[in-house]
Amino acid sequence: MPRATPGTTAAAAAALALLTLAGCSGGGTDRGIAASTTTATSDTRVIAPGRPGETADVIEPGEEIEIVEGGYSEVDIRFVEQMIPHHRQALEMAELAADRAQDERVLLVADRITAAQGPEITVLENWLEQRGLPVPPADATHDHGLPGMITPLQLEQLTNASGAEFDELFLTYMSQHHAGAIEMAAAALSGTDQLALELATDVSVTQGVEIDRMREILDSL
CATH class of the missing domain: 1.20.1260.10 (Ferritin, core subunit, four-helix bundle)
Structure with a gap:
């Protein structure tokens, strides 16, 4: 299950590069929708895939899992x-x-x-x-x-x-x-x-x- 991870400076720079490209839509309004986040406690060992290019996280039994679903930016x-x-x-x-x-x-x-x-x-x-x-x-x-x-x-x-x-x-x-x-x-x-x-x-x-x-x-x- 995916986990929320803090952004990096490189990611922020990449986002800025994309937003400054000439696009098919105008204006600077953020049209994204925030994802819903829930917290659960794992009762088994779970491998949580990372974002593309990132390593997976290992969640041990008893640890809390932050589950992010839906949303887009x-x-x-x-x-x-x-x-x-x-x-x-x-x-x-x-x-x-x-x-x-x-x-x-x-x-x-x-x-x-x-x-x-x-x-x-x-x-x-x-x-x-x-x-x-x-x-x-x-x-x-x-x-x-x-x-x-x-x-x-x-x-x-x-x-x-x-x-x-x-x-x-x-x-x-x-x-x-x-x-x-x-x-x-x-x-x-x-x-x-x-x-x-x-x-x-x-x-x-x-x-x-x-x-x-x-x-x-x-x-x-």
């Missing part, structure tokens, strides 16, 4: 709101590969991105809807000032390329895009919602692996 909301358009642009870029890429490895990378980020967008949208929060519109522009997002001019350049030129541009731009997502995910780890934290951790790990693969391919072109 402005950091969680901003991460979800901003990751939706970020993922949408990645899908738009990946879809171009089908009839423009020359290297089979590029096609495989694009297919993997589509298979992973398409369902993640649905999860992110559902997260907002379940909390009565608006989902960023499908026709939202890509110029959000978010880390890693390519410009309309770069997207046009990618759209007009084909063959080896497309492969090089795709791998370069998508690596940049993924690095931005990892930056956003790192800031989100100061949030409080468990699902948002899990999504941020998954983004960081998965896209880190994909960056390494894309750089390998780019070096061999």
Whole structure:
């Protein structure tokens, strides 16, 4: 069972970094909802998982357990709101590969991105809807000032390329895009919602692996 833990200076800095990003929502009002906290006494030895990147706690019989359930913070909301358009642009870029890429490895990378980020967008949208929060519109522009997002001019350049030129541009731009997502995910780890934290951790790990693969391919072109 999760336990409340004091924030660190690094976590506070990460939260500030996320909150200062240009987002899909305006204003500085905290739209989060505090979690409910209850206290219980453990009658058995319990392993309480830590937050992503933290070690688990061991709770011995007779010790009190602070149980935190529900709740989410402005950091969680901003991460979800901003990751939706970020993922949408990645899908738009990946879809171009089908009839423009020359290297089979590029096609495989694009297919993997589509298979992973398409369902993640649905999860992110559902997260907002379940909390009565608006989902960023499908026709939202890509110029959000978010880390890693390519410009309309770069997207046009990618759209007009084909063959080896497309492969090089795709791998370069998508690596940049993924690095931005990892930056956003790192800031989100100061949030409080468990699902948002899990999504941020998954983004960081998965896209880190994909960056390494894309750089390998780019070096061999």
